[in-house]
Amino acid sequence: MKLRTIRGTAVLTIGCAVAASAFTMSPASAAEPESAPMLAPYYTELDVTGDAQVTTADVDLAAASLGLTAGSAGWQDLAVLDTDLDGTLTVVDLADLSHRIIYDDGAFEIIEASVIDMQAAMNAGVTTSVELTQHYIDRIEAYDRAIVPGGFRALNSIITVGDQALAAAAAADATRSAEGMTSMLLGIPIAVKDNYDTVDMVTTGGCGCWNENQTTTDAKMIEGLRAAGAVIFAKASLDEFAYGFASEFSSFQTPGSTLLVANPYDTTKSAGGSSGGTGAAIAANLAGIGFGTDTGGSIRVPSSYNQLVGVRPTVGLASRDGIIPLALSQDTGGPLTRSVMDAAVALDAVVGIDEEDPVTLKQDGRVPDSYTSFLDDTSLDGARIGYIPAMVGTQTGTVRLFGEAASALGAQGATVVEISAPEGFAAVLSEPSGSTNEFLHDLDSYIGTHLGADVEARTLTDILATGNYVTSRLPVYETRNAVTEETYQAWAGENGTHTLQLAAGKELVTQLMDEWDLDAIIYPSTNAFSTQATNMRLSPNTGMPAVTVPMGQTIEGEDNPGAGVNLEFLGRDFDEGTLLGLGYAFEQATHARTTPVLYGPLP
Numbered sequence: 001m002k003l004r005t006i007r008g009t010a011v012l013t014i015g016c017a018v019a020a021s022a023f024t025m026s027p028a029s030a031a032e033p034e035s036a037p038m039l040a041p042y043y044t045e046l047d048v049t050g051d052a053q054v055t056t057a058d059v060d061l062a063a064a065s066l067g068l069t070a071g072s073a074g075w076q077d078l079a080v081l082d083t084d085l086d087g088t089l090t091v092v093d094l095a096d097l098s099h100r101i102i103y104d105d106g107a108f109e110i111i112e113a114s115v116i117d118m119q120a121a122m123n124a125g126v127t128t129s130v131e132l133t134q135h136y137i138d139r140i141e142a143y144d145r146a147i148v149p150g151g152f153r154a155l156n157s158i159i160t161v162g163d164q165a166l167a168a169a170a171a172a173d174a175t176r177s178a179e180g181m182t183s184m185l186l187g188i189p190i191a192v193k194d195n196y197d198t199v200d201m202v203t204t205g206g207c208g209c210w211n212e213n214q215t216t217t218d219a220k221m222i223e224g225l226r227a228a229g230a231v232i233f234a235k236a237s238l239d240e241f242a243y244g245f246a247s248e249f250s251s252f253q254t255p256g257s258t259l260l261v262a263n264p265y266d267t268t269k270s271a272g273g274s275s276g277g278t279g280a281a282i283a284a285n286l287a288g289i290g291f292g293t294d295t296g297g298s299i300r301v302p303s304s305y306n307q308l309v310g311v312r313p314t315v316g317l318a319s320r321d322g323i324i325p326l327a328l329s330q331d332t333g334g335p336l337t338r339s340v341m342d343a344a345v346a347l348d349a350v351v352g353i354d355e356e357d358p359v360t361l362k363q364d365g366r367v368p369d370s371y372t373s374f375l376d377d378t379s380l381d382g383a384r385i386g387y388i389p390a391m392v393g394t395q396t397g398t399v400r401l402f403g404e405a406a407s408a409l410g411a412q413g414a415t416v417v418e419i420s421a422p423e424g425f426a427a428v429l430s431e432p433s434g435s436t437n438e439f440l441h442d443l444d445s446y447i448g449t450h451l452g453a454d455v456e457a458r459t460l461t462d463i464l465a466t467g468n469y470v471t472s473r474l475p476v477y478e479t480r481n482a483v484t485e486e487t488y489q490a491w492a493g494e495n496g497t498h499t500l501q502l503a504a505g506k507e508l509v510t511q512l513m514d515e516w517d518l519d520a521i522i523y524p525s526t527n528a529f530s531t532q533a534t535n536m537r538l539s540p541n542t543g544m545p546a547v548t549v550p551m552g553q554t555i556e557g558e559d560n561p562g563a564g565v566n567l568e569f570l571g572r573d574f575d576e577g578t579l580l581g582l583g584y585a586f587e588q589a590t591h592a593r594t595t596p597v598l599y600g601p602l603p
Helices: 056-064 075-081 091-099 115-123 129-143 165-179 220-227 276-283 300-305 340-348 358-363 396-411 425-430 435-449 460-466 471-481 485-492 497-516 576-590
Strands: 002-006 009-014 158-161 189-193 231-236 289-294 309-312 332-337 384-387 415-418 520-524 546-553 564-570
Touching: 056 075, 056 091, 075 091, 115 129, 115 165, 115 340, 129 158, 129 165, 129 189, 129 231, 158 276, 165 231, 189 220, 189 276, 220 231, 231 276, 276 289, 276 300, 276 332, 289 309, 289 340, 300 309, 300 546, 300 564, 309 340, 309 576, 332 340, 340 546, 340 576, 384 396, 384 497, 396 415, 396 520, 396 546, 396 564, 396 576, 425 497, 435 471, 435 485, 460 471, 485 497, 497 520, 520 576, 546 576, 564 576
Parallel strands: 189 231, 189 289, 384 415, 384 520
Antiparallel strands: 002 009, 158 231, 289 332, 309 332, 309 546, 520 564, 546 564
């Protein structure tokens, strides 16, 4: 007897017969949820019992129908199960069907474990949410603040681990025992950037001045994750107040001292920012899923530097309420993950209209039941994808990887079209971030509605008086502190110059996609450990969504050999599903992500 594991599920085989025990769910997953928690076609397309998922009921029906042929009565109802297309339902078809159940009683490995892997193992009783959470905590304790053999400096990717995390994990395990896998996030340990409010952990924003910021409410996105059963167990490091790409922070450091987040592939390099802690932690397998924020690149830069999938959603898809702001004209929160599937699952939990963030009203009627429904490895077939040559740049490694990526897209059936930048496109890419003119105004709003009562520094002037911040940023903070309400309104008001330029950028790029009949525009997210011109500005300067996916690593003779570089897909407002589908098909065709060798299994 041997165990055969395929795509995250397992089936026991004896010769060519399928053992009935393969389809007997353990007590941990005996109950089946009322609605399907996963809508990816692979896990739904063979459903024959009408509940939009493959369960033991489908397997039982298929097993009872073995030997049925195309000429038999009832064939039309079960023909979808004939996946080898030989006109007969056989044990080969039955085995394929069994793989579509999220259940795996084989050995579990936490390194590079996906949401599917974790759910399959928990459903089979191989592991639990408590064990997963503890394992990630152990990895943080062993790796995060230590210089590992072969490393140059510590990762410094995590600021806080919650003392209620294991209790939350135990609650998720109890839910699974009583109700089955109610959500694809049930029991999944998640680390969020430390600018998301959490009722069970302080939210420092990366600043020692706010070490005591214990809020009384969760950010709206955190509420969504908890409602889905996720375990929010850690707060990830960030560039202080999400300022830039260095990921330098002062939380819980001696005033005047700071820490920098390191890259797990090469600890002499940056993890990017401002969500660098999230990026480093997810890449080094210190958490199951991560969340960051993006104003001008802060999800996508660390995703590229750390070979991760990153989603910058349409501004208005997910509420920003309860997130320390940088510039609300462009701020948005989203996942950083090791796979597109994980990103889609994570995104499902955080969308929704929120009256506290009126821009979310724009999403009404434009959000699918699940972004996982778009994840088909044939999604590129027939797609039209455009690129502007100037956005590729001139770095040898980036040019090579982009060319290989374009070829891979074409090989999967996409038409890749070189397009011309329209008049006004340069102005879109050159529009500055709102972080200078908006920070003071938006921070004051957060302070007035969310800041914990125990925090003494309640203005930017107070923060500077503490001396407990990244002191090299003093000139930046002074400039921001001097911005007047008149300057803010002239910039970000209803008729402000920035407001009008962002609207013009959205209109121009949407029109460009319509004229060329494009499903997406692609470009390199970054170069190897450096930005690529102003590519990062396209999504925030239009408000349109972007999904970034690993496309490979640089090689000897190119800048920073071994560094990851990502391919970014930009699409129309609220068309994240299409982008995730294209990214998924590209990911499945290339499997470009690698694992940091410095942070393997614990001894």
